[in-house]
Amino acid sequence: MGQSKTSSERLASLQGWVQKVAEHRDKAAFAELFDHYVPLIRAYSLAREPAADLVADELAQEVMMRIWLKASSYDPKLANLNTWIFTLARNCRIDYLRRNSRYVSEIDPTEIFENIEDESPGPFQLVHQTRAQDNIRSRLDKLPAAQAEILSKVYLQGKSHQQTSEELKLPLGTVKSRVRLALKKLEVLVTR
Amino acid sequence: MNKSTIHPDETLLTAYSAGSLPLSQALCISAHVEHCPTCQQEIKHLNDLGSELMQQLKPSPGSTDLKAQLLARLDSLDETHEAPTRIDKTISRCLHQFIKNGYQNLAWKRVSPDIHSVELCRDSNGAKVELLRIKPGGAATTHTHLGDEYTVILEGSFSDESGLYQKGDFLLRDASHQHRPVATQDGECICLAVTEGPIQFTGLFSRLLNPLIRRSYA
Numbered sequence: 001m002g003q004s005k006t007s008s009e010r011l012a013s014l015q016g017w018v019q020k021v022a023e024h025r026d027k028a029a030f031a032e033l034f035d036h037y038v039p040l041i042r043a044y045s046l047a048r049e050p051a052a053d054l055v056a057d058e059l060a061q062e063v064m065m066r067i068w069l070k071a072s073s074y075d076p077k078l079a080n081l082n083t084w085i086f087t088l089a090r091n092c093r094i095d096y097l098r099r100n101s102r103y104v105s106e107i108d109p110t111e112i113f114e115n116i117e118d119e120s121p122g123p124f125q126l127v128h129q130t131r132a133q134d135n136i137r138s139r140l141d142k143l144p145a146a147q148a149e150i151l152s153k154v155y156l157q158g159k160s161h162q163q164t165s166e167e168l169k170l171p172l173g174t175v176k177s178r179v180r181l182a183l184k185k186l187e188v189l190v191t192r
Numbered sequence: 193m194n195k196s197t198i199h200p201d202e203t204l205l206t207a208y209s210a211g212s213l214p215l216s217q218a219l220c221i222s223a224h225v226e227h228c229p230t231c232q233q234e235i236k237h238l239n240d241l242g243s244e245l246m247q248q249l250k251p252s253p254g255s256t257d258l259k260a261q262l263l264a265r266l267d268s269l270d271e272t273h274e275a276p277t278r279i280d281k282t283i284s285r286c287l288h289q290f291i292k293n294g295y296q297n298l299a300w301k302r303v304s305p306d307i308h309s310v311e312l313c314r315d316s317n318g319a320k321v322e323l324l325r326i327k328p329g330g331a332a333t334t335h336t337h338l339g340d341e342y343t344v345i346l347e348g349s350f351s352d353e354s355g356l357y358q359k360g361d362f363l364l365r366d367a368s369h370q371h372r373p374v375a376t377q378d379g380e381c382i383c384l385a386v387t388e389g390p391i392q393f394t395g396l397f398s399r400l401l402n403p404l405i406r407r408s409y410a
């Protein structure tokens with residue numbers, strides 16, 4: 001439990017820095033956020049393209065710029081800060097892939113992925129949300145390796161379920177059912 | 193009716209949250225989720241999961257150059273940044289990029305006496321994104337399609353062999369599925385429809401070929 005206390009303290013100081021950036025355009029606070037998040041964002045990019053160091057820098061830079069510009073729209077009551085950063089990194093990755101794809105999609109992803117975070121939750125949802133996140137964190141470590149591997153391919157390496165099934169030489173149905181089992185154990189699926 | 197048929201399944205929601213879904217499909221998920229508190233909740237959880245997985249990665253520090261470059265750019269970023277504006281609240285946020293002046297002013301084309309359609313765009317995988325507009329009580333003749341078809345009801349309601357579908361409902365039909373949707377009598381029905389298909393080629397040959405691969409509502 002000592003570990004989770006330090007991680008929640010760290011989260012509180014990160015949130016404080018975001019607030020300073022939002023309210024005072026504080027560059028020292030921004031530099032702190034850079035030190036904490038850039039290595040993670042780079043790792044996220046390298047998980048998909050292991051040797052692409054420049055791509056990793058580009059993604060990290062893009063995410064950090066969005067943090068600077070959007071800090072005032074971040075509300076800790078609506079989303080955990082780490083989750084907010086994850087969604088920014090994911091959105092930047094989607095933009096990057098769209099710009100660099102052979103057949104460019106005519107669909108602008110900007111408005112597609114930003115309609116969830118803005119809705120204000122009721123007090124019940126807030127309690128529920130914090131508990132859900134704690135469940136995910138504590139149960140992730142206990143997940144069978146075969147399920148954890150698939151989640152990592154899907155979320156970090158950015159593979160589709162189809163690509164995951166080809167790489168692991170597993171039937172598509174097995175991949176889907178392992179994802180489903182993992183989500184159930186993590187209590188991500190509230191209703192099914 | 194099985195309630196789960198009006199929501200995207202967990203495979204689609206997971207791919208949406210992970211960012212690996214083709215944008216045309218993500219567009220449908222987004223249009224549904226805007227009206228669905230249940231899926232909003234699940235996507236929040238899925239995003240939390242993505243975040244936890246990201247925290248477990250081995251950090252890869254950036255160079256001091258990168259930091260200096262970025263810090264030097266911050267002031268100019270503020271100068272050029274424009275706050276996004278919201279336009280029409282009656283239209284799904286994710287569709288604003290295609291619909292600037294309401295549904296009425298789109299270039300609707302007549303497909304059958306009961307149905308009009310307008311193509312919004314193409315995805316990079318060749319999928320066609322369009323709106324369909326069915327008259328009150330109007331029917332589409334039985335049809336099949338080449339690939340999967342994703343539908344979200346934006347206005348009104350319709351029914352087919354499997355049940356009644358209302359505003360916000362999400363449906364996925366695969367190529368083997370034959371269905372005959374009928375709009376309900378109380379109003380017209382507007383749907384967002386994404387049909388997977390082969391990549392469209394431009395040029396003479398494709399103009400000869402395209403009518404063959406187009407979905408037909410006879």
Ligand SMILES: [Zn+2]
Pocket residue numbers: 198199200224225228230231232
């Ligand atoms: Zn739903």
